[in-house]
Structure formats: structure tokens, C-alpha cells
Amino acid sequence: MVKFREPGMTEQLSADDWIKQGLKALAKSGFTALKADPLAKAIGVSRGSFYWHFADLGAFHAAVLKRWREIAAEQIIADVEAAGDEPLKALLRRSFGARLDLERAVRNWAAFDAAAQAAVRAIDRRRLDYIEQLLDKRGLDPATAQARAQILYWTFLGFALSGPPVPVARLQGLLDDLLRMISAE
Template sequence: MARFREPDMTEQLSADDWIRQGLKALAKSGFTALKAEPLAKSMGVSRGSFYWHFADLGAFQAAVLKRWREIAAEQIIADVEAASDEPLKALLRRSFGARLELERAVRNWAAFDAAAQGAVRAIDRRRLDYIEGLLEKRGLTPATAQARAQILYWTFLGFALSGAPVPAARLQALLDEILTMVSA
């Protein structure tokens, strides 16, 4: 009879598991939580699993930033494009209705780290380009779309960084007003 063998930690956890845990830790505790030892402890494994998947902490942090860019821009854009609602309205509802702890954490990280700063610059450019395109599709000239996209994005960043909760009915009224302002 064959003996049952416990799978080792490298079989149990994937790089994706570590990245997901890293994003959770980042959102909850900030970039200083992105270390092998505390992450391993929170996942109930040794650091060996971490180093099985990532050459070093820098490689892990790069993977976390890459995933953040995917979920904070590309996934949102894909969801907006797939929505039955008008894209700009869907984008506003999605962006202003999201939990933004991760957004705040990455932007804070960017104040201390060049790689995080580069990721933030890239995502800002991607988001601005997308918003400009949506406004141009609504009939605005490129120059007007660019200016209004920037104003809209600054509005989002102010909202994201404030962290102040807004009751749902009030938020909807604000989003309706924002849509009117950028579309006029």
C-alpha cells in the first residue's frame, strides 16, 4: 500500500497565490507589508515557497505592481466595454463605487519607490487615454476631451485619496453631476 505524502509548499501555493496575498497585504497594511516572512506567516507556510516562485523581493514586488495594473485598469476597461450601459457612465459608477484601499496604498508606495512610481505613471496614462477616447466618442474635440479627461481624473484621484465614505444616494447624485459637467 502506497503511503500518502503531504504535498510540499511549492505544490500547494502558486505565484498567483502569493501575488493575491501581496495585494491584500498592500491594501490593508501598505507597501512595508510586502515581505516574504510576514506574507508566509499569514499564509501558514515557510519563506521557501516564496523564493520558489520569486527570485527576490524585487521580482515579487514587480509582479504585484503588474497585477495591480491589470486589475486597476485593464480589467475595469474590459468590464466597462462589456457593460450594457453607456461606457462613460459605467466607468464612473465602477470607479467611484469601488473600494479604493489598494489605489491609495500603491500611490503611497510610489512616493518611496521608483518601480511603483513607474507603475502609477503608466496606469495614469492608460486611464487618461481611455477617458479621452470615451469623451471623443461622445462628440468632444480632442483638445476638449483631453482637458475634461484630466479634470475628471483629478476628481477621481481626489475621491480615491480622500478615503471619505459617501452615502450611495449622494454618490449617485454626484456622479450624475460629474457626467453632466464633462459632457456639456
Template sequence: MVRAREPDMTEQLSADDWIQEGLKALAKNGFTALKADPLAKAMGVSRGSFYWHFADLGAFQAAVLKRWREIAAEQIIADVEAAGDEPLQALLRRSFGARLDLERAVRNWAAFDASAQAAVRAIDRRRLDYIEQLLAKRGLAPATAQARAQILYWTFLGFALSGAPVPAARLGALLGELLTMVSA
């Protein structure tokens, strides 16, 4: 009896699978979890599968940071623009209503790693520019929009880094106040 050859895991897993696992590990255990051996073990494959897709750990970490930037800024902006709601309200609901474990983990990583720090700076700039654009569309003068965007973003960062859950009703009231403050 001839057995069919079972596909090897490097053929079954994509680079995207590794990146997704890396994002989960990063959010749950921090940047020190971004290593081939523990990730391979968690995925039930050999370390060779990792190196099939990434030249080294640095290339993998760069891919994880790139994906974080895509999901933590570009995807959110695209979703807000497509929602049909008032964009600033939609952005606030989305940003303050999300689980922010990954945000905290990447910002912690940035304290120890120049590449992560550069990714955080880039995403901060992108987010600030977008918020400023939304405020300008509401009729605020450029200098006012810029100042209020910064204040609003600092508010988000404080919320994200605090990790303290806020009951939905309370959060809704707080977001209403934020909107009033930045739009007045």
C-alpha cells in the same frame, strides 16, 4: 503502516496565490508589508515557498505591481466595454463605487519607490487615454476631451485619496453632476 507523502506547500501554492496575498497585505498594511516572512506567516507556509516562485523581493513586488495594473485598469476597461451600458457612466459608477484601499496604498508606495512610481505613471496614462477616448466618442473635440479627461481623472484621484465614504444616494447625484459637467 506507510504514510502517503503530504504535498509540500511549494507545490500547493502558486505565484498567483502569493501575489493575491501581497495585494491584500498592501491594501491593508501598506507597501512595508510586502515581505516574505510576514506573508508566509499569514499564509501558514515557510519562506521557502516564496522563493520557489520569486527570485527575490524585487521580482515579487514587480509581479504585485503588474497585477495591480491589470486589475485597476485593464480589467475595469474590459468590464466597462462588456457591460452594455453607456461606457462613461459605467466607468464612473465602477470607479467611484469601488473600495480604493489598494489605490491609496500603491500611490503611497510610489512616493518611496521608483518601480511603484513608474507603475502609477503608466496606469494614470492608460486611464486618461481611455477617458479621453470615451469623451471623444461622445462628440467632444480632441482638445476638449483631453482637458475634461484630465479634470475628471483629478476628481477621481481626489476622491480615491480622501478615503471618505459617500452615501450611495449622494454619490449617485455627484456622478450625475460629473457627467453633466464633462459632457456639456
């Protein structure tokens, strides 16, 4: 494999390195930052390295969206399931306690790009199904579980898209209240 790093840099850059840099740029500067030249400059490599790993910008964008779906849904679900804590409570703490710059950036991107919009729809469906499953396991009837999952997810989206973070102590109280409301008969 040909090395594309600038002089003095010895290790090879992988597709994963590019995707990680893309996610950072997306969270910080939005989807317009997902271009080969500015990413190469940020990493300190030539643009040729980008095209070694990705056929074009569309392929790179698809890889970034795929990784976002993995970390924003599948990884969180796996972590919640492995935590040993009550899953719904663990999911609330994890989801509402996270930095959500990337969530906001992808949702903004989806307003302008069909592939990003499809990724957002897919992750929304996956998350809703998982929340519904957790509520079902708590004994709620299917219609109630579905309705409360939707309400809980809308609450998360409102939180994710809102302004400054809520202080930790206040957030914990809000999450406790939310859990009580969702679980109430």
C-alpha cells in the same frame, strides 16, 4: 515540484496565491508589509515557497505591481466595454463605487519606490487615454476631450485619496452632476 506548505496542508501554493496575498497585505497594511516572512506567516507556509516562485523581493514587487495594473485598469476597461451600458457612465459608477484601499496604498508606495512610481505613471496614462477616448466618442473635440479627461481623472484621484466614503445616494447625485459637467458643450 517541492511542496512548501506547513504540515497538514496538502495543496501547493502558486505564484498567483502569493500575489493575491501581497495585494491584500498592501491594501491593508501598506507596502512595508510586502516581505516574504510576514506573507508566509499570513498564508501559513514556509518562506521557501516564496523563493520557489520569486527570485527575490524585487521580482515579487514587480509581479504585484503588474497585477495591480491589470486589475486597476485593464480589467475595469474590459468590464466597462462588456457592460452594454453607456461606457462613461459605467466607468464612473465602477470607479467611484469601488473600494480604493489598494489605489491609496500603491500611490503611497510610489512616493518611496521608483518601480511603483513608474507603475502609477503608466496606469495614469492608460486611464487618461481611455477617458479621453470615451469623451471623443461622445463628440467632444480633441482638445476639449483631453482637458475634460484630465479634470475627470483629477476628480477621481481626489475621491480615491480622500477620507470616509460618500453615502450611495449622495454619490449617485454627484456622479450624475459630474457626467453633466463633463458632457456639457
